[in-house]
Amino acid sequence: MAERRSPAAAFAGRFETASASGALRLAELPFLxxxxxxxxxxxxxxxxxxxxxxxxxxxxxxxxxxxxxxxxxxxxxxxxxxxxxxxxxxxxxxxxxxxxxxxxxxVSAQRTTLLVAGPRARDVLAHGCALDLHPSVFGPGRCAQTTLARTQVVLLPQQDGFLVLVRSSFAAYLAAWLLDAATEHLL
Amino acid sequence: MLLIPCPWCGPREEAEFHYGGQAHVAYPDDPSALSDEEWARYLFFRDNPKGRFAERWSHSAGCRRWFNAVRDTATNEIHAVYRVGEARPVTS
The missing domain is CATH 3.30.70.1520 (Heterotetrameric sarcosine oxidase)
Structure with missing residues (x-):
């Protein structure tokens, strides 16, 4: 049997590096x-x-x-x-x-889950999402289906960040986009 | 870009939607009884008003529901949105 690989597995190392500063936490939560x-x-x-x-x-x-x-x-x-x-x-x-x-x-294989958390999470998502993500209108208990960087996603706000559910075939693109959008917040 | 108020999700940007043409075009009661011309008229002929026009939209990148909107074709102002099955509201 082939080893199971999550759609954004190749980004684990870059996610970890980007999370080191504490401004942002990026991770994949695979296989939910x-x-x-x-x-x-x-x-x-x-x-x-x-x-x-x-x-x-x-x-x-x-x-x-x-x-x-x-x-x-x-x-x-x-x-x-x-x-x-x-x-x-x-x-x-x-x-x-x-x-x-x-x-x-x-539909577990349809989407994978990316965690975007930390103090700059909202700023990073705002680069590619038209919704108001402020916790006063979009906090825990809300959800939204919308586009993030032109990719269809389901957004689930958490206490200190967001779960971004993205189609498996778009996961690598969105992971790369998130890392790029995060660059200016990691200085 | 238009800001379209989805009757389920609220205002979203136009890129999340697909256009579905004129609303309230009823399927013929007995299609086999129609002449070719009447059938063609049902299939291909649509109103093309300058002004308020009831049309179908699908929130394809959101809740994926079809709904109807009354849009002014000259100004792009959306005067009303309503769910499938609801009557067209009076917008004067």
């Missing part, structure tokens, strides 16, 4: 489990899904809820992204949407 959940939010199945997740599905656009080690982000009026640790087992979720009441699809 990501599940695309589609279900009618008004249905019984949605209640069952919420029961399995331990939190209600957020119905307010652009919001995310945390439940233990799970994050549930709003992607659309009937679509959510569940982010869980590697190896998360989701048979119960599958069961909650069985019989055509919804769908749970493992």
């Amino acid at each position: 489990t990501q599940l695309n959940v589609r279900v009618d939010p008004a249905s019984l199945a949605a209640d069952e899904v919420a029961g399995v997740l331990g939190a209600p599905l957020p119905t307010e656009p652009g919001t995310a809820v945390r439940s233990g080690e799970l994050t549930v982000a709003w992607l659309g009026p009937d679509e959510w992204l569940v982010i869980a640790p590697e190896g998360f087992r989701y048979e119960l979720l599958r069961k909650a949407v069985a019989d055509g009441r919804g769908s749970v699809v493992d």
